[in-house]
Amino acid sequence: MHDQMEAFLDRVEQCNTFEDLYFQIGALRDLFQINHVVYHSVNRQGDPFALATYGAEWANYYEKEELYKIDPVVLSAFERFHPYNWKNLSWDKKHARRMLLDAIDGGVGNQGVSVPIRGPHGEFSLFSLSHSCTDEVWARFVANYMSDLLLVGHFLHQTARRIEHSSKEQEFVSLSPRESDALRLLGGGLNRGRVAEKLSISEHTLRVYIESARFKLRAANTTHAVAKAMSQGLIAI
Amino acid sequence: MHDQMEAFLDRVEQCNTFEDLYFQIGALRDLFQINHVVYHSVNRQGDPFALATYGAEWANYYEKEELYKIDPVVLSAFERFHPYNWKNLSWDKKHARRMLLDAIDGGVGNQGVSVPIRGPHGEFSLFSLSHSCTDEVWARFVANYMSDLLLVGHFLHQTARRIEHSSKEQEFVSLSPRESDALRLLGGGLNRGRVAEKLSISEHTLRVYIESARFKLRAANTTHAVAKAMSQGLIAI
């Protein structure tokens, strides 16, 4: 199995189009002999993007019903670092439990595991496997292939971002130290007076920084600028 | 080697203190037979934290001279997703080249590879190996152990955050749908008038949501509330 995984990772790295990648997603499903494999970007502002072995039916239903708003798999992804078994999420809300039943009906399976993947500039993807089996069998599967899941997730993302970057030129903003300091402190709840005090500059000067940061980030106001800077990984609160 | 890496990852997972982790860092250096191993958080504002096999001399010098401000290894980390060989960075700046010579003098080695690791809430760590050898030997080393480096980096970070989180407890809040809608749209740059319009409620009502969200999140103002909600994964911009 280990050699097969190495070979798989090599094939992923050699993909040059999303079609290639989609094919590898299917190959991985066959390799693991499970119901489904999904890789999708949970990017906040970018175009939604997904490679999934799901049928279009479930995908459309999911999209239309805005299930990502209540899906514990997606919601908890933002909090997680390590791959997580879907079994360990909180399914006690009524909506969530109903969604789970819908998902099982939709052929997704009653078991799943997701790997969160974070890149520069706030890139965020989720790599998930789902299957139908008992809790025990699935727990063993997850434990056995933990390392492989991490690597596959990483290489899928690596390849996806290479393909994406080759197709379009993206502009990344960078903030000057003072600008990011200003936004960070503002995001920390300090008002302009406090921030200026903390940075040992006049409030007027501070304003220049905030405005230039807003301009760079194309933000409508301070709150927007802080939110954008956070989602692009430029600052951390 | 593969079995040894698996065993190593297990030992890392079993660490319960930073001292344990530091011991494993040293063990990894011996396992790879290289000069140095470092794991450190590159958090922009948070408490600096590092586990390194370096001597205190170089570490102090690095810290005192604020070399992280000009170190290409650190600066390019923010842009990278995949592990990167230090050879491929831009050392053409005058400061950078001088720093490199200092580092070689300091026993760091003339070769290195770094693995960027990103977690929730803007966590950002760097896991680096350094050594003294020829470019060719090092390139082979990096290529051979790429997967291992990724896994070790991941598990080091995973364990470090577990140890850190166990020492301080966090409070979890939950927002009502309207509250999170309000914060999400505000974070998107809309002003209160626009948000109220979009949610089809009066601006006065919207304010109640913002204030209750602020209260729940213990935020000083709207910007703070949005930032906190984002960093806790309650909303995504």
Next chain:
DNA sequence: TGTACACTAGCCAGAAATAGGGGGGGAGGG
């Protein structure tokens, strides 16, 4: 069958942020 909480709506005064404009100094790269 309360009790809690989400959701809705309004008013007012004061504090804070934004939108424009003006100025200057210094460090680094082409």
Next chain:
DNA sequence: CCCTCCCCCCCTATTTCTGGCTAGTGTACA
């Protein structure tokens, strides 16, 4: 040498946000 970018300071007018009140409906849960 110029050009760019970062850094620092000041003014006024307008818009927006915040904090302090009151008060009704509906739903979920114990």
